Amino acid sequence: MGFEKFTEVVELSNGKVIVKNKEAVKIAIDDLIFDAVFEEKDEIRVKKFLIIKEIAKEMGAIPSSIQGLYEEMGRAFPGFTVPAINIRGLTYDVARAVFRKAKEKNVGAFIFEIARSEIGYTKQRPLEYSACVLAAAVKEGFIGPVFIQGDHFQIVRRYFEKDPETETNYVKGLIKEAIEAEFYNIDIDTSTLVDLSKETIYEQQRPNFENTARLAEHVRSLEPESITVSIGGEIGEIGGKNSTPEEARAYLDGLKDVYKGKKGLSKLSVQTGTKHGGVVLPDGSIAQVKIDFETLRILSDLVRKEYGLSGCVQHGASTLPEEAFDRFPETGTSEIHLATGFQNMIYDSKHLPEDFRKMIYDFLKTQFATEKKEGQTEEQFIYSTRKKGFGPFKKEWWSLPKEIKEPIMKELEDKFELLFGKLRVFNTKDIVNRTVKVVKVPVKIET
Numbered sequence: 001m002g003f004e005k006f007t008e009v010v011e012l013s014n015g016k017v018i019v020k021n022k023e024a025v026k027i028a029i030d031d032l033i034f035d036a037v038f039e040e041k042d043e044i045r046v047k048k049f050l051i052i053k054e055i056a057k058e059m060g061a062i063p064s065s066i067q068g069l070y071e072e073m074g075r076a077f078p079g080f081t082v083p084a085i086n087i088r089g090l091t092y093d094v095a096r097a098v099f100r101k102a103k104e105k106n107v108g109a110f111i112f113e114i115a116r117s118e119i120g121y122t123k124q125r126p127l128e129y130s131a132c133v134l135a136a137a138v139k140e141g142f143i144g145p146v147f148i149q150g151d152h153f154q155i156v157r158r159y160f161e162k163d164p165e166t167e168t169n170y171v172k173g174l175i176k177e178a179i180e181a182e183f184y185n186i187d188i189d190t191s192t193l194v195d196l197s198k199e200t201i202y203e204q205q206r207p208n209f210e211n212t213a214r215l216a217e218h219v220r221s222l223e224p225e226s227i228t229v230s231i232g233g234e235i236g237e238i239g240g241k242n243s244t245p246e247e248a249r250a251y252l253d254g255l256k257d258v259y260k261g262k263k264g265l266s267k268l269s270v271q272t273g274t275k276h277g278g279v280v281l282p283d284g285s286i287a288q289v290k291i292d293f294e295t296l297r298i299l300s301d302l303v304r305k306e307y308g309l310s311g312c313v314q315h316g317a318s319t320l321p322e323e324a325f326d327r328f329p330e331t332g333t334s335e336i337h338l339a340t341g342f343q344n345m346i347y348d349s350k351h352l353p354e355d356f357r358k359m360i361y362d363f364l365k366t367q368f369a370t371e372k373k374e375g376q377t378e379e380q381f382i383y384s385t386r387k388k389g390f391g392p393f394k395k396e397w398w399s400l401p402k403e404i405k406e407p408i409m410k411e412l413e414d415k416f417e418l419l420f421g422k423l424r425v426f427n428t429k430d431i432v433n434r435t436v437k438v439v440k441v442p443v444k445i446e447t
Contacts, residue, residue, distance in 0.1 A: 006032060010055060015444035017054035025055060026139055033092050033135040037128060038395060049131035050445050052138075053182065056146075057440050061137035063130065063182035064145035067230040068435040069109060070266040070310035073334050077304065077311065078431060080424035081328040084111035084149060086339035088122045089346065089390030089397050090405070091129065095136030097409045101416040103142055108432030109425045111185065113149035113337070116174060123391035126150070126174075126181035144429065145436045149185035149230075150178040151337060152315075155211060157192040168211070172218050179222045179229065182441065187232035187269065187313075188215045194235075202250040208235065209254035213261075220261040224441045228263050232313060232335075236271030242295050243270035245302055252307050267334050268303050269313040272296050291320065293327050300332035310334035318342060325422035336423065340387070342412060347386055351407040356400070360389035367392075 009024040010017060019025055029052075036048035053063075072078070087094045095112060102110060112133045114124060124132075130148050137146055153174055159167040175186060193207035212233050219229050235251045236243035248268060255264065272292040291314075300311035311334030317324075318341030328336055347357065364385045365378075372381045390397060420426060 010051070012051065012445060012447055015446065017051055017058060017445070019055060019058045022059060025059065026141065029055070029135050029138045033132060034398065036131060037092075037398065046127065047445060049127045050443060052131045052135050053127075054443060054445065056134035056138050059138050059141075060143035061134055061146050062144070062438045062440055063134070063148055063184060064436055064438055065184035065227055065230045066109075066111065066145075066147045066436065067228045067263070067266055068437055069432055070230055070334065071308075072431070072435045073310035074266075074304055074308040077300075077332050077334075079329055080109060080428060081314075081333045082109045082111060082335045083419055083423055083425065084113045084151065084335055084337045085342070086113050086115060086118060086151060086337065087129075087133075088118055088339065088343050088387055089394070090408075091124065091132040092136050092139075092398075093405055093409055094342065094412060095133045096140055097413045098416055099136055099140035099142040101413050101420060103140060105417065105420055105426045106429045107420050107425050107427075108144060108429035110420070111147040111149050111335070113151040113185075113187075115152040115339075116150075116154050116171075117152065118339075118387075119174075121388045121391050123394055126178040126183055130181045130183065145432060145438050147185055148181075148183045149187065150175065150183045151187050152189045153178070153186055153215070154189040155192055160193065168214065171215060175215065175219055176222055179219070179224075184227055185230040185232075186219055187234070188212050188219075189234045189269070190215070191234040191236060191269075200250075201244075201246045202254060205235065205247060205250040205254055209233075209251050210258055212251075212265075213255055213259040216259060216265070217261050220263070224439070226437070226439045227441065230266045231264075232267045232269060233265045234269035234313075236269070242272055242292050243299060244295075245298060248299055248302055249306075252303065252309075264307075265309060267310045267313050268299070269315055270295065270299050272314060291317075291324060291327075293331050296328070296333050297331040300334065304332065313337065316340075319344070322418065322422070325419060328422075329424045338419065342415070343387055343390075345411055345415060346408060347389075349408045349411055351404055351411075353404065356396070359396075360386065360393055363392065364389055 006028050009021045009028050011020055032052055039045035039048055114129050133148055153171055155167055190208050190211040195204055195207055198204045216231050219231055223229050235247045272295045296312055303309040304311055311332050313335040314333050315337045317336050318338035361382055368385045
């Protein structure tokens with residue numbers, strides 16, 4: 001199966017992984033994860049990912065649900081905001097940088113996530129993503145709960161209007177795939193279905209809460225024994241108008257009326273003025289966004305006091321100015337999603353060779369030429385499409401020499417330290433260990 005050269009450090013016996021030499025595994029994991037990601041045979045690739053995931057669990061990095069921490073936040077906000085980090089490229093290397101900084105600063109409250117759309121264009125299925133994250137935990141010697149999340153598991157409105165059953169079943173299938181890959185945190189987004197033509201806010205939110213309920217019940221039906229998956233909902237399509245207390249109550253009350261699961265949501269995503277990826281100016285720079293922190297404060301307080309949720313979730317925040325991040329803990333925001341800013345740092349780093357960057361940009365100009373909008377400058381077009389340069393060139397990104405990757409990762413590490421500090425998650429290891437139930441879900445690997 002391609003793991004023969006690693007039999008000195010890892011053994012597969014009766015479908016179970018046995019780690020024979022922990023220090024040697026930390027050395028071997030670089031090759032193990034590379035072999036797995038670029039294995040050509042699907043069946044063998046899946047087995048390699050499963051073995052890596054089991055190695056991590058044996059080494060003490062356990063995929064977990066953040067539910068317990070969020071229930072604690074619902075009772076009493078602890079004064080920090082949990083960063084949820086989307087990694088679109090160089091996933092193993094970037095996750096290593098996150099774990100290094102987490103270990104150094106005693107951070108336990110942080111999430112790795114990938115959205116439905118990102119799974120497609122970055123060519124990272126859930127099992128690959130979780131294996132890369134957990135391999136990084138092994139490499140860096142991280143021990144404790146590892147939170148991996150399905151972000152924006154979204155019903156796409158145009159597909160839903162054409163064929164509701166097919167679109168719903170697609171998202172259900174994605175949820176099943178993610179939970180099997182040990183994503184024990186799932187953000188359901190059916191806010192795309194809000195019907196503003198209805199007279200009352202409750203009826204406007206009805207398609208949203210009814211479809212959230214169906215998908216949340218599906219999540220509950222797939223949970224492994226002793227695990228409560230943390231489920232998030234959403235009321236405001238990101239990039240639209242700001243959310244209101246009336247919308248939050250209508251959605252959460254409606255959900256309570258129709259939902260048949262035992263545990264409800266742990267958090268609520270709202271719109272406060274941001275847009276995914278930021279707003280790009282003609283020269284390719286990012287416009288300053290005025291975020292409505294008062295909306296965050298009011299809604300986080302409301303959902304915590306009236307519904308027992310952890311608070312509200314802020315999307316599309318990674319391109320905000322650094323001084324904005326102190327405000328999230330101050331307003332009681334429970335979680336913040338960060339993606340494009342890290343991608344920008346990788347592409348814009350002075351350490352990335354210009355010919356490598358040009359190769360990807362030339363590909364984007366050809367491959368996605370039809371996506372260029374009227375009036376869009378080349379800089380705006382490149383900025384909006386370069387997220388799609390990770391998937392087709394995955395092997396080239398992974399194969400960059402360490403003298404290029406290491407300084408880029410150092411830049412990212414510094415950014416993670418800054419964000420972790422501003423979001424006040426330093427020294428959150430203890431509260432996570434106290435509130436989060438760690439369960440090693442048994443996985444038998446067919447030989």
